[in-house]
Amino acid sequence: MKGVMIQGTASDVGKSLIVTALCRMFANEGIKVAPFKSQNMSNNSYVTVDGKEIGRAQGIQAEAAKVEASVWMNPILLKPRSHLHSEVVFLGKAIESLSGREYRESFYEKGLEVIKESLAHLEKEYDLLVVEGAGSPVEINLKDREIVNMKVAEMADVPVILVSDIDRGGVFASIVGTLELMEPEERKRVAGLIINKFRGDLSLFSDGVHWLEEKTGIPVLGVLPYVENHMIDGEDSLSISQQFRGRKKADLDIAVIQLPFISNYSDLEPFLYEKDVSLRWVKDSSEMGRPDAVIIPGTKSTMNDLNFIRVKHLDDSIQKHMEEGGFLVGICGGYQMLGDEMIDEAGTDTGIANIRVQGLEIIPARTFFQQEKETVRTAAHFHEDTGLSCLDRIEGYEIHLGRTILAREGSSFLQTVDGKSDGYYGKNGKVIGTYLHHLFQNDVWRNQWLNEIRKSKGLPEKDMVHIKAFKDQRFDDLARQMKEHINWELLTNIINRWSSRV
Incomplete structure (x- = not known):
């Protein structure tokens, strides 16, 4: 399968936003691209044209890719309804509510089957997949039955780009520690690194890029700036503070x-x-x-x-x-x-x-x-x-x-x-x-x-703000901004070499 998977060293490092930008970047080059996330946990959802429910992030990513969203792009959606239980939405329909333990014990094989089926559907319809992981790929207590990160990369057989958030601090330890906790075969699949949410002069991190490449042997594909007010719909409650913070007092x-x-x-x-x-x-x-x-x-x-x-x-x-x-x-x-x-x-x-x-x-x-x-x-x-x-x-x-x-x-x-x-x-x-x-x-x-x-x-009335007119433009703006800071040629070469290897 031709594609790439974006994984992160933690939750909320910017995986969803990067996948959204990549979908628009590939679509702008005339490639029929689709997003994919095997399992999403979010109460921010999206209704497809046929009345099915998927994670909102994948719906927005499909819009960025200029294609119609489908359940195959997010076959499993978990919607928390208490601190212990989540509603399981399977291929767009709610089927039951389970605790975390019940889900892990009873749903693993069923999850693998629907992921395999979804990937097969998308491979027939699209030229390239941009796959999104969840959380961190090295949660040791979950790795034996995970269906969101390296297991999915293996099933889709795509290279992995590892993303880390420098804004929260500890970026070097996050990247090196994540790689060290991977199995040897998993680490071989990591073909690139991205540093996200950098504030200030990007040239000041050139020594950091050199150190990471020397230490890990993996190329840094880009250092992406912190994108303020990107206006791309968030995925979960972690995004609320990011998108709505700093709102000024107004009339x-x-x-x-x-x-x-x-x-x-x-x-x-x-x-x-x-x-x-x-x-x-x-x-x-x-x-x-x-x-x-x-x-x-x-x-x-x-x-x-x-x-x-x-x-x-x-x-x-x-x-x-x-x-x-x-x-x-x-x-x-x-x-x-x-x-x-x-x-x-x-x-x-x-x-x-x-x-x-x-x-x-x-x-x-x-x-x-x-x-x-x-x-x-x-x-x-x-x-x-x-x-x-x-x-x-x-x-x-x-x-x-x-x-x-x-x-x-x-x-x-x-x-x-x-x-x-x-x-x-x-x-x-x-x-x-x-x-x-x-x-x-x-x-x-x-x-x-x-x-x-x-x-x-x-107060006087105001004229209408045409948000719908901004919607498509914001995808292009995000794609352009990220493309300026990413080694696009190296990324596409990684994808092409991986898919064509014997």
Whole structure:
């Protein structure tokens, strides 16, 4: 198989971003390229065109590669729903929830089979694969049954590029230590090194490059600069602090409840493009202050995260915010929490059937958790009861187990193109609940909502920010920036030599 695998000395060293850049770099050269990650652990997911669920990183990488995402690009997705258990999404469909031990003991052979099948599918359809590893390839306690790093490189038979993050410190020890802990056959597969997240003058690391090449005998393919505000959707909760840190104070203050099991936080990334918006994450009532709007995002464990809100007294802060006339949006699990009651009929949210939990009682609704998850791309218009004048179609996707039923006095927010009602719209738009992820990715709607907040503060309205127009450009910008700092000729030679060897 022709391709390359990006592995890291640790989690969050930049593997996903580098794979994204490589996908666009190869695509720009006319190569039919696809991303692949055998197993992902993330609550930030992506819905394919056929309604299957994969890791969001692989969906974004497919967009960078200019191809349609499929389940073969990420056949196994683990979505944490507690500190011990994760939902297993297998070829795009949730099948069961397992503890880490149960998963390792019962799923290994099945995992190997689906990885082999996925690689075979992708090899037939694409000219080259860019494969992403997970965590570190030398977690000794996991190596005997790992299906994310060197085992996958062996199955795909591709060379490995090892990436280390210099920003966190200890880059030399990380690289040398990782190589030392590899088996001899594994180390032979490592064909290049990349130093990522370098700040300052890159020429100052030339001695470091020389030392690494002398010590390891492996070429350093590049020293990549720290990319600020790259605007590429993050993969997991580790990325939240990276993407949203350092947000300035601005005219509009939006507080987002940082739930322990937050999912699909890419819903909030469009606000990074709005110059007069300050987005901040709130984990305790003492941090709430007096925001203009509060957003409760999606979650993989709605009832557990509602309990977190109560323990941290954020429920009181949200109620006070509403009493003072603030704006409130609940998305997916956040929408469910806003209702009167949640009933876990099938035990799919808590693991215990028929548990009932009182909601925040802001929206007149009840949610019933069912056995089958709904995953679908959705197109909709505003429900006629809202009186909203925006005629643009709203697009996004749904990933949820719950079915929410509004009381008679409740007004739906959206009407899907197939005739279904979604969500809640109340207090002239100051309270909104919806199952639609990526609601704020819709430029016209986001601008309309923000202008309502601006008007409520006596601020002038602003023109729409066309985020969709930036999306493809950011992939090209990232590819160009990384190509300037990587030995592209050497990398492509490594890939070509490896795939053509006898």
